[in-house]
Amino acid sequence: MIYYLATSILNRHDYFPEIRKEIDTIDDMKLSMDWPLAVDGFLEQEYINAGAELAARYAMRDTEIAAIAGSELIIILLPGGPGTFWEYGFAYGLGKAIIVYSPMQDFILGEKGHFVGMKGTVVVTGGSDNLIEAIKNMKSLKFKEMMKR
Numbered sequence: 769m770i771y772y773l774a775t776s777i778l779n780r781h782d783y784f785p786e787i788r789k790e791i792d793t794i795d796d797m798k799l800s801m802d803w804p805l806a807v808d809g810f811l812e813q814e815y816i817n818a819g820a821e822l823a824a825r826y827a828m829r830d831t832e833i834a835a836i837a838g839s840e841l842i843i844i845l846l847p848g849g850p851g852t853f854w855e856y857g858f859a860y861g862l863g864k865a866i867i868v869y870s871p872m873q874d875f876i877l878g879e880k881g882h883f884v885g886m887k888g889t890v891v892v893t894g895g896s897d898n899l900i901e902a903i904k905n906m907k908s909l910k911f912k913e914m915m916k917r
Contacts, residue, residue: 769907772800772836774855775845787845787869790896794903801835803828837862841906843899846870860886865906867892869899 771791775784780803791797815821832855836842842859844852844866859866866889892902 769796769841770798770800770839771841771843771903772839772855772859773803773843773845774848774852776847776849776852778849779845779847783845787843787896787899790900791843791903794900794907796907797903800839801831803832803835833858836864840865841903842866843903844868860888863888866890867899867902867906869893869902871895 773784773788773791788799792799813821813824815824836855836859839859842855842864844856846852846868847870848856856866856868866886868889869892871894890902890906892898
């Protein structure tokens with residue numbers, strides 16, 4: 769199963785790699801884009817002018833769009849930033865299976881949170897073992913039936 773992992777740019781060096789390692793232990797899971805690596809490359813570049821920087825931003829955005837569109841499962845790691853919410857909305861609009869994960873309930877915002885009640889979205893809190901269990905359930909035929917919108 770090809771998956772896309774979305775989170776805040778601030779989580780790209782600690783939270784993201786730990787979760788990714790755990791997900792990659794599940795059979796047949798393949799990450800569609802290693803965007804922390806792409807972001808680091810973008811941030812380390814010295815651009816000759818604003819036009820070159822803008823072109824690099826557009827190229828990275830197009831790569832993210834293709835990665836989301838080509839993924840079967842989108843995993844949102846909270847806390848996220850504005851880009852994370854955009855990635856969620858784009859994936860939702862494409863009808864992708866989505867898991868929103870937060871180690872703390874606070875980021876889900878209770879029973880009336882942003883993601884609660886969204887068809888095709890599974891909200892997971894607590895330890896990363898809960899996330900891994902949810903991903904395994906996503907791979908089952910039963911969940912694919914639940915995904916129908």
